[in-house]
Amino acid sequence: MSTENNLLSKKGFTSNLGAIMAAAGGSIGLGNIWRFPYTVGANGGGAFIIVYLIFVVLLGVPLVMSELMLGRRSGKNAVGTFRALAPKHRSWQLVGLIGILAAFLIYSFYSVVFGWTLNFTGQAFTGSILNQDEAQIFAFFAHPYFPLIGLAVALSLTAAVVVAGVQKGIEKCTKILMPVLFVIILLLCLRAVTLPDASKGLSFIFKPDFSKLTSKAILNALGQSMFSLSIGMCALITYGSYIRKEDNLFASSLWIAGADTAIAILAGIAIFPAVFSFGFSPAEGPSLVYVVLPKVFNSMPFGHFFSILFFLLLSIAALTSTILLLEILVMWAVEELKMKRWVATIAVSTVIFIIGALCSLSFGPLKEYTIFGDTLFDFFDKLTATYMMPFGALCISLFIGWYYPKNEIIDEFSNKGTIKTGYLKIFYFLMRYIVPVALLIVLLTGILGL
Numbered sequence: 001m002s003t004e005n006n007l008l009s010k011k012g013f014t015s016n017l018g019a020i021m022a023a024a025g026g027s028i029g030l031g032n033i034w035r036f037p038y039t040v041g042a043n044g045g046g047a048f049i050i051v052y053l054i055f056v057v058l059l060g061v062p063l064v065m066s067e068l069m070l071g072r073r074s075g076k077n078a079v080g081t082f083r084a085l086a087p088k089h090r091s092w093q094l095v096g097l098i099g100i101l102a103a104f105l106i107y108s109f110y111s112v113v114f115g116w117t118l119n120f121t122g123q124a125f126t127g128s129i130l131n132q133d134e135a136q137i138f139a140f141f142a143h144p145y146f147p148l149i150g151l152a153v154a155l156s157l158t159a160a161v162v163v164a165g166v167q168k169g170i171e172k173c174t175k176i177l178m179p180v181l182f183v184i185i186l187l188l189c190l191r192a193v194t195l196p197d198a199s200k201g202l203s204f205i206f207k208p209d210f211s212k213l214t215s216k217a218i219l220n221a222l223g224q225s226m227f228s229l230s231i232g233m234c235a236l237i238t239y240g241s242y243i244r245k246e247d248n249l250f251a252s253s254l255w256i257a258g259a260d261t262a263i264a265i266l267a268g269i270a271i272f273p274a275v276f277s278f279g280f281s282p283a284e285g286p287s288l289v290y291v292v293l294p295k296v297f298n299s300m301p302f303g304h305f306f307s308i309l310f311f312l313l314l315s316i317a318a319l320t321s322t323i324l325l326l327e328i329l330v331m332w333a334v335e336e337l338k339m340k341r342w343v344a345t346i347a348v349s350t351v352i353f354i355i356g357a358l359c360s361l362s363f364g365p366l367k368e369y370t371i372f373g374d375t376l377f378d379f380f381d382k383l384t385a386t387y388m389m390p391f392g393a394l395c396i397s398l399f400i401g402w403y404y405p406k407n408e409i410i411d412e413f414s415n416k417g418t419i420k421t422g423y424l425k426i427f428y429f430l431m432r433y434i435v436p437v438a439l440l441i442v443l444l445t446g447i448l449g450l
């Protein structure tokens, strides 16, 4: 069969653990440690987290499973997957193309934030971060070229890993970085919960106040769960195509979604008690970890040490996600545009540098240029997480639930009938009814502002 030939000729992950680490690394990112806390902060805390968790269980897990399955079934990139699995209906390829476009837009603004993070990490090492005031930090974001240096470094680091390939680059790197990330976040949580008045921050996360839950907040929770799990834009189709035929896709999906959710909650535990303990506001928005946290570290015993740990954590999380973002685009360029891997890596990184620079400048010189009232950076963020990813997820759920033959799905999840798939009934029910209906309701109510 052609798909099997394709798989044999392609170098995928060498082990199940390697695949899980890479995919968990791709999911765990700035979305968990930077975006999750400020989104929780801006949407009222505990109640938002409960809605978020419901989305992860009902929509997130089956979508992670679906994408990994589609990728492994075809052995191809996002667009090629739909061409291979729906040869008679070519328009399904559009779902893959939207995914590629989303990866492109996300990588553009995400690498800017990664660049800031690298800069802050350097400043954490020298200690200068502790004494900066808010005006200095905002002046840095708005600076016409300082952030571009960080952006260039961020893109180069990512390119260096991706150009080395799936096994020697991506798998090797994520297998080292993910355990480090886990240890650092645990240390930070320990520090946070032992601060005076830590309970205020903890009750902000764990005591739900449903009166603060608006339809916008529900839409934001959906967007956040999609963004954090990297679903709805065929990202996991890309990594799925590298997963070995003998691995258990269901178990891998649970590990990936579980690890991603655990790290988001741990990030909340590491951040909110510290923010509340020193009397700052949790509703600061995107600058929460960059503006508020340095002040928090400055007031905290051993703050310098913990500021280094925190920004290292953020850099690691960002890198393992930019690796996935770049791989989506490189794999597509290699397979669809027939480029060499290194050419594709350089070409994509260069284009992203240009668009990323525009996103970066939208904090300074290009601040006045808005699209539907948002700066370019905010527009890309909102467009992808809140609209493109849920829409892509809707298409994927229709593909799995209503289009792609059920026996093919069973065949892939059961590894050709060799492993048990009792959970498949629930999976299929969720993908056929719950996921599309929930996505439609949330998207429509959110868009219409009901």
Ligand code: PHE
Residues within 6 Å of the ligand: 026, 027, 028, 029, 030, 031, 032, 106, 227, 228, 229, 230, 231, 233, 235, 321, 322, 324, 325
């Ligand atoms: N999930 C990543 C994060 O939480 C972001 C991401 C989205 C990465 C989509 C790849 C694809 O930071």
